[in-house]
Amino acid sequence: MTIYRRVSKAQDRSRLDQTTWARSALLLLSYDTIGAGEIETELIDFGLVFEDKPFFSYGVELQPNETLIAGEFPAVMCGVREWQLTEVERDDRAIPLYIGAFLWISISSNISYRLRFRLSFEGISMRNVEHFK
Amino acid sequence: MTTPTYRSLRRADTKIRLDIEQWPALDKIFYEFLVEGTGEAIAGPFWFGRAFDNPPFFSFSAVAQGKSYGTPELTIGVSEWLRDEQDMYVGAMLWIRFKVCFEPHLEGTDVFDEGFEQILIRTGGGPEGDELPRRFTRGSTIGTQWSWHSTLNIELPSGDLIGGFGEEVEIDQYMAPYNFTWSGPVGVDPSGGEFHQTAIRVSKANPYAGSQHLRITALADPGPPGFELLNFLFAGAFTMCRAGTKESSLHRIPLWKINPGDKVTLDWKAMVSTLDGQDANGGPWTLPDLFIGGKGLHEVARFRPVRSSEWELTTSYQSYHGEVTAPLLPTGPEGAFYLMVVLGTARDAHGPNVPETYFDIDDFRLTISGTDDPARPPSLEVALNFEGVALKGYGNIHKLDPKAAPVKVVLA
Numbered sequence: 001m002t003i004y005r006r007v008s009k010a011q012d013r014s015r016l017d018q019t020t021w022a023r024s025a026l027l028l029l030s031y032d033t034i035g036a037g038e039i040e041t042e043l044i045d046f047g048l049v050f051e052d053k054p055f056f057s058y059g060v061e062l063q064p065n066e067t068l069i070a071g072e073f074p075a076v077m078c079g080v081r082e083w084q085l086t087e088v089e090r091d092d093r094a095i096p097l098y099i100g101a102f103l104w105i106s107i108s109s110n111i112s113y114r115l116r117f118r119l120s121f122e123g124i125s126m127r128n129v130e131h132f133k
Numbered sequence: 134m135t136t137p138t139y140r141s142l143r144r145a146d147t148k149i150r151l152d153i154e155q156w157p158a159l160d161k162i163f164y165e166f167l168v169e170g171t172g173e174a175i176a177g178p179f180w181f182g183r184a185f186d187n188p189p190f191f192s193f194s195a196v197a198q199g200k201s202y203g204t205p206e207l208t209i210g211v212s213e214w215l216r217d218e219q220d221m222y223v224g225a226m227l228w229i230r231f232k233v234c235f236e237p238h239l240e241g242t243d244v245f246d247e248g249f250e251q252i253l254i255r256t257g258g259g260p261e262g263d264e265l266p267r268r269f270t271r272g273s274t275i276g277t278q279w280s281w282h283s284t285l286n287i288e289l290p291s292g293d294l295i296g297g298f299g300e301e302v303e304i305d306q307y308m309a310p311y312n313f314t315w316s317g318p319v320g321v322d323p324s325g326g327e328f329h330q331t332a333i334r335v336s337k338a339n340p341y342a343g344s345q346h347l348r349i350t351a352l353a354d355p356g357p358p359g360f361e362l363l364n365f366l367f368a369g370a371f372t373m374c375r376a377g378t379k380e381s382s383l384h385r386i387p388l389w390k391i392n393p394g395d396k397v398t399l400d401w402k403a404m405v406s407t408l409d410g411q412d413a414n415g416g417p418w419t420l421p422d423l424f425i426g427g428k429g430l431h432e433v434a435r436f437r438p439v440r441s442s443e444w445e446l447t448t449s450y451q452s453y454h455g456e457v458t459a460p461l462l463p464t465g466p467e468g469a470f471y472l473m474v475v476l477g478t479a480r481d482a483h484g485p486n487v488p489e490t491y492f493d494i495d496d497f498r499l500t501i502s503g504t505d506d507p508a509r510p511p512s513l514e515v516a517l518n519f520e521g522v523a524l525k526g527y528g529n530i531h532k533l534d535p536k537a538a539p540v541k542v543v544l545a
Contacts, residue, residue, distance in 0.1 A: 028190055059191035061211035062228075068212055073173040073230040075208045115210070118190055 025125030027054070031117040032063065033107060036074070040081055041103040046121060049086070050098040054123030056080055063114040074109035078117055097126070160185075160523035164538050168195070168207075168513040171233055172544035175212060177226035179538045181519060184221035188214055189521030191225070197511040207231045207513065221524065231513065231544055 025048055031041065046054075058078045062068065084100030105117065162181050181189070193209045208230045215224030 057192040073228050075206050
């Protein structure tokens with residue numbers, strides 16, 4: 001009886017691993033800029049594996065002790081230039097997984113503001129990619 | 134004894150500590166407000182009604198009310214975090230910058246070099262020796278072959294007229310905006326075969342004054358079985374009511390963003406002169422014309438220069454200004470308007486010795502205003518989102534009412 005119950009627990013745990021290998025994850029990052037113009041960021045490594053394109057959003061704020069100049073408020077835009085992918089094989093199909101992103105940032109202003117972009121990536125993250133197979 | 138009081142104090146103290154230390158949770162707060170006008174403004178304060186231990190993640194979304202026009206640029210950022218004595222983040226001030234960038238469809242000095250799609254009318258050469266389409270570019274010479282009986286060669290794509298004779302074929306062909314009559318032989322040129330003369334009837338569908346829309350009907354079958362109509366070659370007299378044309382060409386520039394009722398203004402500089410100072414042999418010159426055309430190339434509104442109703446021969450650039458209201462006319466299935474420029478010369482003077490002319494347009498500027506006037510941008514419904522780890526029940530934060538946030542921000 002005892003042995004049976006232990007086996008059952010192990011099976012339950014294995015099943016739990018299988019069924020809870022993915023969970024919602026929110027990744028918050030910040031990226032500081034100085035000046036105006038356009039840049040493409042280096043690779044932003046999520047440190048996570050999203051099963052699909054994570055929802056991306058951003059906010060921007062002045063860095064501390066920075067002051068806005070009237071008539072010269074900055075206009076900013078930010079977006080994903082390219083996703084960094086990895087793949088897993090499943091049923092002879094390559095399943096793309098999202099592990100990072102390159103961003104583009106555009107800042108229009110005649111003033112060299114110091115800004116802080118706060119980036120958000122939200123999606124379903126996989127705890128154990130092997131379970132995806 | 135004071136024990137009960139002491140114990141009560143301890144309990145209260147414990148509870149406060151619990152409020153601060155044990156109630157952190159991921160929390161969000163949303164705001165909605167209206168943005169009117171364009172420009173920039175500082176908006177706030179937006180009190181959170183709670184305390185975030187770090188700057189909350191801030192994002193926004195915006196929905197335009199009404200039609201959007203031009204290219205809207207909206208930036209909302211945090212200009213200042215509002216912090217309390219414990220350095221908690223309890224509110225924010227925002228900067229808002231909203232501009233609608235309106236780019237005229239055409240502006241520049243050499244737009245005529247690039248913007249035109251095609252020249253539809255050719256001249257000269259006759260049925261067998263027509264010229265290549267002449268692209269009108271800045272400074273080019275037009276009208277070198279004056280002919281009282283101009284040759285008009287309308288080349289149709291292969292297969293367009295397949296289907297037998299007796300059928301009426303409508304050609305999407307714009308003619309110079311003058312009445313004309315047609316006579317003379319008309320040929321049908323089979324692929325690789327000899328030139329067959331046939332009879333056609335040319336009629337015009339002319340819903341708008343000043344334009345011609347050709348309808349061509351082949352009346353008889355002049356060729357062998359399987360004959361395909363590949364080209365209509367017109368060798369007839371092309372008579373303008375203005376006593377002849379030397380050359381006409383049509384340029385179309387799609388103006389996709391014009392809506393009926395919009396006011397369209399056009400400013401340009403132009404010079405129409407003769408080469409080498411030759412005598413203009415009288416005038417006035419009445420072309421080129423610039424006008425708005427609808428789908429199907431019907432003229433629907435014309436820019437009438439304010440300075441002068443007619444073009445004149447000049448030795449320097451003259452400034453012109455015209456404005457029209459885009460008509461409330463159906464313009465075809467796509468609803469497109471075109472800016473149409475007809476280049477040509479039509480004169481009262483007749484004869485073979487009309488000098489070569491030089492035509493140039495410069496400083497071309499087209500602006501559009503009206504129902505989507507950039508000066509009246511759409512209002513924006515903006516939604517803000519602050520998200521972070523908040524300490525619930527912290528201090529007196531509950532006294533800061535989130536509803537006290539602005540409901541409308543007017544930019545200037």
